[in-house]
Every structure is written in structure tokens, then in C-alpha cells.
Amino acid sequence: MNAKNAEIVSIGTELLQGVLVDTNGLFLAEVLHGIGIEVSYRTAVGDDRQRIHQVLRQALDRAAVVVVIGGLGPTEDDRTRDALGDVSGRPLILHGETLERIEERFARRGVPIPELVKRQAWIPEGFVVLPNRHGTAPGLLWEDGQRLLVALPGPPREMRPLFTEQVLPVLLERVGSGQQIQTRTLKVCGLFEAQVEERISDLLHTDHPPIGLLAHPGEVHVRMTVSGTQEEVQIQLEEWEKKLRDRLGDAVFGVDEERLEEAVGHLLRLQGKTVAVAESCTGGLIVHRITNVPGSSDYFERGIVSYSNHAKEDLLQVPSPLIERHGAVSPEVAVAMAAGVRSLARTDLGVGVTGIAGPGGGTEAKPVGLTYIALADAQGEEWCEHRFQYDREGNKLWGSQMTLEMLRRYLLKIRVVA
Amino acid sequence: MNAKNAEIVSIGTELLQGVLVDTNGLFLAEVLHGIGIEVSYRTAVGDDRQRIHQVLRQALDRAAVVVVIGGLGPTEDDRTRDALGDVSGRPLILHGETLERIEERFARRGVPIPELVKRQAWIPEGFVVLPNRHGTAPGLLWEDGQRLLVALPGPPREMRPLFTEQVLPVLLERVGSGQQIQTRTLKVCGLFEAQVEERISDLLHTDHPPIGLLAHPGEVHVRMTVSGTQEEVQIQLEEWEKKLRDRLGDAVFGVDEERLEEAVGHLLRLQGKTVAVAESCTGGLIVHRITNVPGSSDYFERGIVSYSNHAKEDLLQVPSPLIERHGAVSPEVAVAMAAGVRSLARTDLGVGVTGIAGPGGGTEAKPVGLTYIALADAQGEEWCEHRFQYDREGNKLWGSQMTLEMLRRYLLKIRVVA
Incomplete structure (x- = not known):
């Protein structure tokens, strides 16, 4: 399976009202990029069953891996479970193990279980349940032929361990062993963005590695992205850094995080x-x-x-x-x-x-x-x-x-x- | 025209690699929400002419207002101008006034103009040019029947004034009089978030207006959101600000943007x-x-x-x-x-x-x-x-x-x- 192309879908009306920064999407983008999966699109959509359904439909049409975050909570405006059922054509069924886990969780806290929370145990038939150690909403995973659909709860302290511990290993297996993507940024001062581009234009027009320019106040960042085995990646980074430095010379003041x-x-x-x-x-x-x-x-x-x-x-x-x-x-x-x-x-x-x-x-x-x-x-x-x-x-x-x-x-x- | 439904499209491969937080999208989402325009989708896509074209096509199909941010820089990987030409079916033409403005800008700084920067003066025919006081890339605005397409440069210190001074007035005219959403933030110093919450807990459990707390280093922001006609909004904001100030007293040091x-x-x-x-x-x-x-x-x-x-x-x-x-x-x-x-x-x-x-x-x-x-x-x-x-x-x-x-x-x- 070619899992090299992904789409991140973030669910939540807050994201559309400018109240909340989508740190989950940022985290996933970084991790996916790091393991060699290209994120082609990120989409945010509100808590609306039909819109979520449409966005998921489209994402599954254009990406091999779709990661949905949020909308798995217990309240009325959490519609992701319904939309997952819609897009997969599977009915929601009560998942006994998940219900037990939720009940245990409340019992341990000595708190009566609110009726609404039980909604979280209803999942689309045939989806793999990813148990959540930090909350009540489990993650969900579904394979449909070539495509992988993953749904994770929105709170970062639930989402991150779920992703890292239970989703990442599956993705790494798909991507195949060995392949890595690494980036390195050379930071330039004393030249405008266009001057940097003029100096390295011959390198920009090759495809390997892709080089991106980003202008900041008083500096320009030249970022190269290489892929391959760990060894190949190191060799390429050295080689391309040398080529860029030959052209940019002393205008390069630092690498990556250096200020x-x-x-x-x-x-x-x-x-x-x-x-x-x-x-x-x-x-x-x-x-x-x-x-x-x-x-x-x-x-x-x-x-x-x-x-x-x-x-x-x-x-x-x-x-x-x-x-x-x-x-x-x-x-x-x-x-x-x-x-x-x-x-x-x-x-x-x-x-x-x-x-x-x-x-x-x-x-x-x-x-x-x-x-x-x-x-x-x-x-x-x-x-x-x-x-x-x-x-x-x-x-x-x-x-x-x-x-x-x-x-x-x-x-x-x-x-x-x- | 019903301009009550918008889509924000952010352009830039960095956004898909987890390198850059989309603060522009967040800002626009907040402002659009504030003037009563519902943002239904936010999409991020890389510096790829065809993908940008597709995303813009789709956005124009489902939203009355589409705001595109980024990809208007001078370099090869800035493809938004091309994609705007594609989606509107208009050829790019050299905009004399913009070229002059760019040339003047460099002349004032006493710096020779790099050839590539001139690309920023090529714009799709028929688009309205929004002059940029803080940089070389102008904003662009296009009306197609019922829909409004706006493109703004990515650097926040260019995007924000362009949007606020030249796009917002157009949008406010479209939205028409009537319902408004407004927020006001009281800024507090010298109390922890939990102390603020204790003092105003009775106000937090009412539904109107919704009040949110946000902790920053050394300060807490108390944010209220009210809706109604312009007059109603003003009355409610005054009334609720007074209630909050009665409980928080001198700990409130400022309102909204005040630092x-x-x-x-x-x-x-x-x-x-x-x-x-x-x-x-x-x-x-x-x-x-x-x-x-x-x-x-x-x-x-x-x-x-x-x-x-x-x-x-x-x-x-x-x-x-x-x-x-x-x-x-x-x-x-x-x-x-x-x-x-x-x-x-x-x-x-x-x-x-x-x-x-x-x-x-x-x-x-x-x-x-x-x-x-x-x-x-x-x-x-x-x-x-x-x-x-x-x-x-x-x-x-x-x-x-x-x-x-x-x-x-x-x-x-x-x-x-x-």
C-alpha cells in the first residue's frame, strides 16, 4: 500500500471562530512529514454531520491516510461518530468493551456516570477500537482497501499518546522500513529573499531535494527536505548544505534553530x-x-x-x-x-x-x-x-x-x- | 448578496509540515466570526498550482466569501497568482501602478530592485489591487456575481492591515445591518486563572453571554461574546463589563488589545x-x-x-x-x-x-x-x-x-x- 499521502481533518466549530489554535493538526503534520508521509491538505470543519461526511468523503478520494481529530466527545455537538458511520456505510453499534471501560473509569473516580457519556461507546461496525488511557472516547481505525481512516479525540493529552502508541506503529509499517524524511534550514542574513533565490536558482529548479524559501524580518530561511534511508539522508543533507553554502557564503549565519x-x-x-x-x-x-x-x-x-x-x-x-x-x-x-x-x-x-x-x-x-x-x-x-x-x-x-x-x-x- | 458564509484557504507547504502555525487563519476566523460571517471551512494546501486551483474552485462553489492567504511572494514557489488566474479564467497582466510602487519602495531604501520581485506586479486581469503599505505584494480582490474572492500576502504584518483597512469595510457592507457578534476581553494581572474563576463563577454558569478564560504568562484574559443588533450588543457589553469589573476590581488592567x-x-x-x-x-x-x-x-x-x-x-x-x-x-x-x-x-x-x-x-x-x-x-x-x-x-x-x-x-x- 502506498501510504505516502495524507490529509488531516480537524473537527470543531471553535477552530472556525478563531478561538482555538489547531495544535493537534500542527503536531500531526510534523510527525507525518517526519516519517515520510506527505500531508497534502489540512481541513477544518465545524460540528456538522453532513459537512464532516462530505469532507471525509473527499479526503478518502484524494489521500491514502486520513486522520480525523475531534468531535468524539459525549455531547450533542460531537458528530464525528455519526459521520464516520455515514462515510463507511456502517451502522453504529454499542461496543461492550468500551462501555465497560468507561464505566470502570467513572467507578474508580467514585463519580456516577452521566448518561451522555455512554454515547462514546457507540462505534461504526467493523472499526478497530483504540483504547484511550487518558479519557473516555476511544480512537477508531478503519481500513478500506488501500485507504486508512483514523479518528482521534480532540484533547491533546488524549490524542498524542493514542497517536504515538497505537497509530504511528501501523503507519510506520505501511511506509516501509528505512525511509525517512529530514529537513535542514540554513538561515541567511544580509540578503533579500529575491537575492537568495537569484543565487541558488539553479538548485531550485532541480527536484531533489525540494528547497523552500521563507522570509522573516531581516532574515531568509532556506529549507531543504531530503528522503531516503538514514544513511542516504545524512549524505544528501551534507551534500546539499555544501552546495547552498558555496553560493550563499557568509550570508548563512545559522542552521535550524540557531538564532x-x-x-x-x-x-x-x-x-x-x-x-x-x-x-x-x-x-x-x-x-x-x-x-x-x-x-x-x-x-x-x-x-x-x-x-x-x-x-x-x-x-x-x-x-x-x-x-x-x-x-x-x-x-x-x-x-x-x-x-x-x-x-x-x-x-x-x-x-x-x-x-x-x-x-x-x-x-x-x-x-x-x-x-x-x-x-x-x-x-x-x-x-x-x-x-x-x-x-x-x-x-x-x-x-x-x-x-x-x-x-x-x-x-x-x-x-x-x- | 448573502455573504454570511466564508472559507479561509491558507497556502504554504510549511503549514503541511508542521513548521508554521497558521496565525493568519486564526486571526481571520476570529474577525469574520466577529462580524457575523460564518466560516464553514478552513483549508491548508501546499505551494502547488493545481492543488491551489482545485481548492479555490471548491471553495467558490460552497462559500460566498473566499479569503486566500499566502503564496504571493516573489519566488518560484509562490503560485497563488497563477492559481487565481486559473480559477477566474483571467490572464496575468503587468499592473503598472503596482510595479511603480514596488520600484519606489526599493528606491526609498536605496537598494537595487531584484528582478524576481517584479513578478509581484503581475496580477489576473480585472482583479482589484489592494495596495500594501508594509510590503511589495499587493492584496487582490475579485467579484464574480454572488461571490467575493480575496487574496492577501502571508506575512502577518502585511496581511492584517490590508485586511482590516481594505477588505473588512467591503465585507461589512455586504453583511448588511442587523445581527452582530462582538467580543470584549478584560485583561487581568495579579490573580491566577483559578482565582479569577472563583471570583466570577456565578457569571460563568449563566449562558448569556458566554465567558471564556485564557491564561497567558502573568495575565488572565476574560473574554465575553455577545450578539444582537448593534445597539443591543453595546448595551450588553457595557452591562457585562460592569459585572465583571465589580468582581475583579483593580486587577483588570486593560481591555482588548491594551497591553x-x-x-x-x-x-x-x-x-x-x-x-x-x-x-x-x-x-x-x-x-x-x-x-x-x-x-x-x-x-x-x-x-x-x-x-x-x-x-x-x-x-x-x-x-x-x-x-x-x-x-x-x-x-x-x-x-x-x-x-x-x-x-x-x-x-x-x-x-x-x-x-x-x-x-x-x-x-x-x-x-x-x-x-x-x-x-x-x-x-x-x-x-x-x-x-x-x-x-x-x-x-x-x-x-x-x-x-x-x-x-x-x-x-x-x-x-x-x-
Whole structure:
């Protein structure tokens, strides 16, 4: 049987009202993808017997594995059991073992069994019952020729063990031994999505492995998916990572979960360098990100959020005539902030960031988003200018991103100012 | 036209691999539900032109409003534009205005335009273009007799304003006057979820309106949903908000989108008070949150992230014998930090936070998560102790939350130290 194609169907009106995140669907998508089953569709539908029936009919027409989650509860609006009966053409029958299990469960808790709960023991004839250790609704499994239909209760603490312990082994058997799917993500900073695509376009047009691009604020993720035996997967991942790195070079700052602030922290630690930060428009975000990394106190000495001119003069020794002459948002002040914080903190490096986060405070000459970032070391200072076009929090985020990237390029001895 | 029935279609292979949570779909489901449009289906499909076409075909057959999100980017795997052309039977044409807008965007940033980005200016003939202020891909809108098809770019900070500003008004017109659904959320700090539930349990067991509780780090959201005519909805919301506030009192810090840092900022502004912050374990997060609020430079003077003892002595005048005697993580040092930053910044209030964010640095006497928060004004200082039990970022988040709450209670003249 070819079980390489699946559809996830989530049942519940809450999912259609934006009240509940479908974490079950997310979990299943990840696990199925991981074992080499391609999820082609995810569908959410409300607690409506006819609509559930139609969606299941369609799913069984286009997928070899259909996993339905939710709608197996005891109340009137739980219609999945009925719809399973409809789509399979099987009548619901009372399943004695399941009824006993439910009764025992209530007896152990010393609670009288509500009549409604017994509905959960009615299942479509011929379905395999998957006992639920964490709740009253059992999972259900049905094979119809080439296709496999699985129904699981909605509460994640019931669904997950049921799936992992009782459904996953069946699926693994179908997929066949050996085959795996693995992904690896290279994270890129300093290039736009379209620039990344231009550089790797020849690799994108081959089919193996599929490579996907995803843009995030100030970074692009290049994700490759490979399949094969465990050994093949490892070889392919290495090989393709090398090809991508050849084209993307130092723009790649990390792999998979690694964040830009971790990459910077790693380089600082490796080179035994310390840093201090003076920021105004980014308002503490640069330092917040640096200090999110465990052990950052080894290389991070202090952060100054100098929102007022007084703070800039007082804490960073930025001369007040300099601010008057060039304005607080100027290359000169960014440089003075970087040099000032470095000298006072006695660190190897100093960072200075000044800009206009918005929404207020912009002028024609100095619009919202204008940001100067400076870096100081024992030899001197360099600076760069950015013109971000986001809202306040977006401008802060981009400002922090470009600052960390400037630090990274400095530490890698890549030309900092473009 | 009956626009009361909608389908949300999310495009992106990542959604099928469990890599990305579909927050866009969740947002749209909530808003559509809120204006009385029933979402009957949500579907996710990968970056496959034919599958997208089929899903759109089906959606247009069963819903009056179809909202497609994602797949409008500049790269090869963004196939939504093609699929929109397929389903509408319209050819893609180059939209001059959109091209100009994209070119201007890059010119303003002083960056050369990558050739691929221009793909985003190709749109199906006859579609209405919804200009995107936050990115290069415009939204698209098409009316086909009774049905409305809307396509929006995937990045939430582009999708949300596009939807709210340009699509929502069209939908509201279609839905027509009459029945509405509205929700209001009261946000609570300083009580656990179970405490909130105890205080309002009599209101939870009535059916009208349904009230839901949702716990977030350091706050609880109480959400009521009412329906009726516009007038009825307003009356009910006022009435129920009053009932809830009678029971929850000053623990309610905000309504709907209002954040704790905004509530604090509002009080500071109202009372004409200024504040400066000295933080160590929270690593800049307190100041980052304070400065996320537009206009915060009016009341926020400076932030010091004193990661080293040297920084504490140097920038905050915390005496080094005090640190030696009590340790950097102690009430004495928190108080000295608060008093020091206040006096140097010449603000009305000073905040000092010191603790152990983890994962390293804990001892039996001073475990990871131990945090002291102090507040200084002209009369003196007060402090409190917390023992958080989260990971590094969780401890930082709770530390910032409890600090903002302490400030709020101080400004409201509620007893600060429990």
C-alpha cells in the first residue's frame, strides 16, 4: 500500500471562530512529514454531520491516510461518530468493551456516570477500537482497501499518546522500513529573499531535494527536505548544505534553530571579545536579544537605553554640542555613543544605535525609520545608515537585526558597511 | 448578496509540515466570526498550482466569501497568482501602478530592485489591487456575481492591515445591518486563572453571554461574546463589563488589545511622572516593552542593563561592599539599583531588578528564577521577591511582567508588596 499521502481533518466549530489554535493538526503534520508521509491538505470543519461526511468523503478520494481529530466527545455537538458511520456505510453499534471501560473509569473516580457519556461507546461496525488511557472516547481505525481512516479525540493529552502508541506503529509499517524524511534550514542574513533565490536558482529548479524559501524580518530561511534511508539522508543533507553554502557564503549565519544572537554570541565567545551596547530607537531590544542567550554574561557587559539627550551625555559622554549640531539621530551621535559606551564599559567592542522608531518624531529630512548603527573597537569606529519602513515595533526589530548582523560581519571580518 | 458564509484557504507547504502555525487563519476566523460571517471551512494546501486551483474552485462553489492567504511572494514557489488566474479564467497582466510602487519602495531604501520581485506586479486581469503599505505584494480582490474572492500576502504584518483597512469595510457592507457578534476581553494581572474563576463563577454558569478564560504568562484574559443588533450588543457589553469589573476590581488592567506596558504608560502620563529602569536578569526586556509604546519618550528617561557588577557600581552607584555583603541578587542591591538609577536620571521613579534568569548561576540558597524587584520614589523604596520556575526566556518574561504590574499598582496606590 502506498501510504505516502495524507490529509488531516480537524473537527470543531471553535477552530472556525478563531478561538482555538489547531495544535493537534500542527503536531500531526510534523510527525507525518517526519516519517515520510506527505500531508497534502489540512481541513477544518465545524460540528456538522453532513459537512464532516462530505469532507471525509473527499479526503478518502484524494489521500491514502486520513486522520480525523475531534468531535468524539459525549455531547450533542460531537458528530464525528455519526459521520464516520455515514462515510463507511456502517451502522453504529454499542461496543461492550468500551462501555465497560468507561464505566470502570467513572467507578474508580467514585463519580456516577452521566448518561451522555455512554454515547462514546457507540462505534461504526467493523472499526478497530483504540483504547484511550487518558479519557473516555476511544480512537477508531478503519481500513478500506488501500485507504486508512483514523479518528482521534480532540484533547491533546488524549490524542498524542493514542497517536504515538497505537497509530504511528501501523503507519510506520505501511511506509516501509528505512525511509525517512529530514529537513535542514540554513538561515541567511544580509540578503533579500529575491537575492537568495537569484543565487541558488539553479538548485531550485532541480527536484531533489525540494528547497523552500521563507522570509522573516531581516532574515531568509532556506529549507531543504531530503528522503531516503538514514544513511542516504545524512549524505544528501551534507551534500546539499555544501552546495547552498558555496553560493550563499557568509550570508548563512545559522542552521535550524540557531538564532542570529546566538551566532553573534558564539563568535564573541570564540574570539574572547566583550561588548557593550548603547541604543536609543531600538529601546532595549538589542540587549534583550543578546541576553536571551544562556551564558551571555560572559561577553556582554552592559546595555544603555539612552532615550533622553541627558542620558546620552551623562552615560555615554556624548558631547551636547555634537547633539545640537547634528541632531540626536545622526552618524556622529551613533559613533559617539558606540565609542562612549565602549570606553566607559572597558569592553573590546561598543555598539551605538540611534534612530526614529515612529510613529511620531519624523521630519522630511529625517523620516521615521531612519537609523544609524555604529560599531567601535580599539582602532576606531564605522557606521551605516538604514531607512526602515515598518511600524514602530517593526522598525525596532529590523534595527536590532541589522545591528546584530553588523556585529557578526565585523567578527567574521566581512566588509561591514555596504 | 448573502455573504454570511466564508472559507479561509491558507497556502504554504510549511503549514503541511508542521513548521508554521497558521496565525493568519486564526486571526481571520476570529474577525469574520466577529462580524457575523460564518466560516464553514478552513483549508491548508501546499505551494502547488493545481492543488491551489482545485481548492479555490471548491471553495467558490460552497462559500460566498473566499479569503486566500499566502503564496504571493516573489519566488518560484509562490503560485497563488497563477492559481487565481486559473480559477477566474483571467490572464496575468503587468499592473503598472503596482510595479511603480514596488520600484519606489526599493528606491526609498536605496537598494537595487531584484528582478524576481517584479513578478509581484503581475496580477489576473480585472482583479482589484489592494495596495500594501508594509510590503511589495499587493492584496487582490475579485467579484464574480454572488461571490467575493480575496487574496492577501502571508506575512502577518502585511496581511492584517490590508485586511482590516481594505477588505473588512467591503465585507461589512455586504453583511448588511442587523445581527452582530462582538467580543470584549478584560485583561487581568495579579490573580491566577483559578482565582479569577472563583471570583466570577456565578457569571460563568449563566449562558448569556458566554465567558471564556485564557491564561497567558502573568495575565488572565476574560473574554465575553455577545450578539444582537448593534445597539443591543453595546448595551450588553457595557452591562457585562460592569459585572465583571465589580468582581475583579483593580486587577483588570486593560481591555482588548491594551497591553500592560500601555496601561503603565497611560498612568505615568496622566500623573506627569517619569521613570528610569535598572535591570539585570530581565536583560533589557522591561525597557523593550516600555519603549514599544508610541510616545514613551515622554515619560521614560533611560534604561540600564547592568549585567556586570562593574556596571552596577559605575552606572548606578551601587556600593561594591553592598554587593559583596549581600550578593548581586539580593533585596539590598535591587533597592540600591532603583535608588541609584532614579537619582542619576533625575526621574520621579526608579526601578531596580536583579535575579537569576538561568539556566546556570543558581545555588540552593539562591535558585534559578529568584528575582528581586524594587521601586524608588522621593519618599524611599519598596521591594518584593519572586521565585519563577520557567526557562531563561520565561523567567525574563515573568520578571518584566511583575515589574510592570508593581509599577501599575504603585501608580494606582494599591498595596504593592503582597
